[in-house]
Amino acid sequence: MLHAEVNGMVLNYARYGEGSPIILLHGGLGAIGMFEPIIPILARDHEVIAVDLQGHGGTADIPRPLSFEAMADDVAALVVQLDLGKVDLVGYSIGGGVAMRMTIQHPDLVHRLVAVSAPFSRAGWHKENLEGMARTTHDVADYLKEMPLYTLYAAHAPRVQDWPVLLDKIAELNARDYDWSAEIRAIKAPTLLIYGDWDAVRMAHAVDFFALLGGGLHDALWDGSAMNANRLAVLPGATHYTIFADPRMAETALAFIDGR
Template identity: 50%
Template sequence: MSYANVGGLSLYVEEHGSGPGEPLVLLHGGFGAGETFAPVLPALSERRRVFLVDLQGHGRTADIDRPLRPELMADDIAALIQHLGLARADVLGYSVGADVALRTAIQHPDRVRRLVTVSTPARRDGWFPEVVAQMDQMTAAAAEPMKQSPLYELYARLAPRVRDWPVLVAKLAEMKQQDYDWTSDIAKITAPVLLVYADADAVQPAHMVEFFTLLGGAQQDPGWDASARPASRLAILPDATHYDILISPLLPGAVLPFLDAPDAATA
């Protein structure tokens, strides 16, 4: 357990595992913390060094005077990879963390070897309309009733300044109400990408396929020898939703073969 001073933040980081595989950075969802990856951490850390990160204002990382934005937190993660003495790392993010992971690969392609995004779209209207409506209705006033939720229990147990809970709620609400469309930026990603979704996700299935198409997938039959198969992958996990996909026993089985596959340059 340690803190890394990057981007004006004292960013909380935990390292697990010591296997020979490529280092892996895990980024949690909104209102979460690195420890929310506990269900899949044993499998992921068995063969590699895994770094659990608490993003700005989450978990054990105190907030600073700047808005929550995936683009800013992506700069934090790129700086963290450098701070850890790594030339590059694999990066896996879930929900808000997937947004940060995606922006890291877009803004700092030299720092990301392989990218896994779990349960997030490439643009805001990729969510189901009712999800967007819920984001639009969220305000700082939700902070008090949310104190009855497991999200607050996690925050209250870990946060260095528990009084900042209303600030986190307000900042996340403001962030999730920002319109965005990153589809034109996908071409800047040089890493192979694995898109992971639940079969009952909050992201529209048509957008899942569209996102995969932007990465070179779903273009043609790969051929009997798979010579035309794209470098990126799409995985849809059965019997899962946006809210419980991290506890799916199928998640490590989808992620590890992708991360362990040889790079095209060395295959």
């Protein structure tokens, strides 16, 4: 693993493969390791830079709330520090929100955006998922130690005792209302949205997201000339808890990034 000092923290990251860079961002309570099944696919013809976000994996927490905006600035600072130029972003769940914010806040650094199982507003989650997020605090820290996400966290965290702190910070992040629809409409980078057909993000929200990007608003015509550069993919039989390791997701993202 590699480390970079950005915005008052030591960011943990890893590099795989060679070629034009793809930044890979994990979901809440996750880490780089959750992408192990798909990194070899993404790294076939690209350099993949996978990042542990604030307080996750091998990146120690700092006295700052978790926010999509701040974490987007962290990733942008890493891209600049590594002199990567324009990058392709692949972000899952909370990492997808961070990727969206980086595209909005640092458009000069983004070539293409791939957002996986991520909403553009808090209202995009199913009601039961919002209720579950609200319950995921330090109160259930011991219970969650039986889950694979804690095993991943404990294997890399500089301070394993910060697990309850991370849970509270994630709960606060998930409780914060947001709606980026106006800023999404202004995104210029070609964007691919990927969801499972049984996702934690509502399917109607996924369609609304695509529409904000100008997608699906009219017929593409016989030759496809009425399409813009944005795409929507729905993977059958995929859920929010399987899609991040699904080879179909990686292959779909690669086809888009490579313009195929």
